Amino acid sequence: MRIAVPSKGRLREPAITLLEDAGLGPETPGDRALAFPCRYAPVEALLVRADDIPEYVQDGVVDCGITGLDLVRERAVNVTELLRLGFGACTLEVAVPVESTVTNASELTGTRVATTFPRLAAELLPVSVELVQVDGSVELAPRLGLADAIVDLVSSGSTLRTNGLRSLGPLLHSEAVLIAGSDPSEETRQFAAVFRSVVEARSARYLMLNAPEDAVAAICALVPGSRAPSILPLAEPGMVAVHSVIPAAEVWRLLPELEAAGATSILLMPVERMLG
Ligand code: AMP
Numbered sequence: 434m435r436i437a438v439p440s441k442g443r444l445r446e447p448a449i450t451l452l453e454d455a456g457l458g459p460e461t462p463g464d465r466a467l468a469f470p471c472r473y474a475p476v477e478a479l480l481v482r483a484d485d486i487p488e489y490v491q492d493g494v495v496d497c498g499i500t501g502l503d504l505v506r507e508r509a510v511n512v513t514e515l516l517r518l519g520f521g522a523c524t525l526e527v528a529v530p531v532e533s534t535v536t537n538a539s540e541l542t543g544t545r546v547a548t549t550f551p552r553l554a555a556e557l558l559p560v561s562v563e564l565v566q567v568d569g570s571v572e573l574a575p576r577l578g579l580a581d582a583i584v585d586l587v588s589s590g591s592t593l594r595t596n597g598l599r600s601l602g603p604l605l606h607s608e609a610v611l612i613a614g615s616d617p618s619e620e621t622r623q624f625a626a627v628f629r630s631v632v633e634a635r636s637a638r639y640l641m642l643n644a645p646e647d648a649v650a651a652i653c654a655l656v657p658g659s660r661a662p663s664i665l666p667l668a669e670p671g672m673v674a675v676h677s678v679i680p681a682a683e684v685w686r687l688l689p690e691l692e693a694a695g696a697t698s699i700l701l702m703p704v705e706r707m708l709g
Pocket of ligand 1: 441442443444483500501502503504521522523586587588589607608609
């Protein structure tokens with residue numbers, strides 16, 4: 434099994450961590466390595482520029498690859514998106530200089546728009562514009578007089594602000610994805626299932642708590658999630674343990690509510706895998 438992993442940039446480290454968390458045992462690649470093996474699985478990872486990964490996967494040079502959804506869409510390749518990976522989140526946004534009077538992308542008709550995403554800009558902008566294709570530092574284009582607006586990736590928005598730009602809103606939400614060729618093999622699909630079990634587990638926490646039996650109904654009503662909580666008797670009469678899997682994002686809200694409902698000895702643990 435060969436998987437393409439971004440050789441540099443912000444997706445490289447989280448992609449390698451995913452291989453690690455999936456239990457493949459990736460050998461730590463040096464900065465200039467082109468490929469690395471995995472200790473525990475017959476998997477070879479090729480380090481490739483994130484922009485080239487969609488073509489590598491489409492052409493069958495590798496069985497699957499990790500790259501940004503934005504790049505997959507921009508290259509317009511014939512690949513299968515197997516899994517959203519939960520990192521590398523960003524949006525493709527259209528932005529204008531803060532002093533511009535434009536408030537909506539539909540007012541950009543006929544203006545010059547700089548971008549490294551010409552295909553997506555043409556497809557997703559609501560009006561027809563003159564696209565100025567640049568290779569990097571898109572945010573500088575308006576200041577250099579090359580463009581009236583830009584279409585670029587944004588995560589926190591601080592680069593836009595630093596460069597005196599104001600977003601007119603998102604055109605596309607992106608994150609890292611696992612892609613395979615147009616007809617993925619059964620082996621590749623099983624490989625994706627291993628990653629899925631890790632990605633899903635990352636957003637879950639295992640909750641254990643003790644409670645008086647008469648508080649169980651109130652506690653169970655608070656605990657969200659599809660899985661029915663386990664209720665286990667404790668050595669102390671009248672007391673039970675409640676175990677459940679909860680969404681990590683609910684933890685901050687839920688813990689004080691559980692305490693108020695009578696829960697004690699609350700333990701929260703990371704989940705390594707979720708299957709089934
Ligand atoms: P990089 O190699 O660091 O330029 O990033 C490549 C990929 O990282 C992009 O194609 C996106 O999928 C993702 N990404 C996440 N946040 C950002 C951001 N703020 N700017 C650029 N790329 C981002």
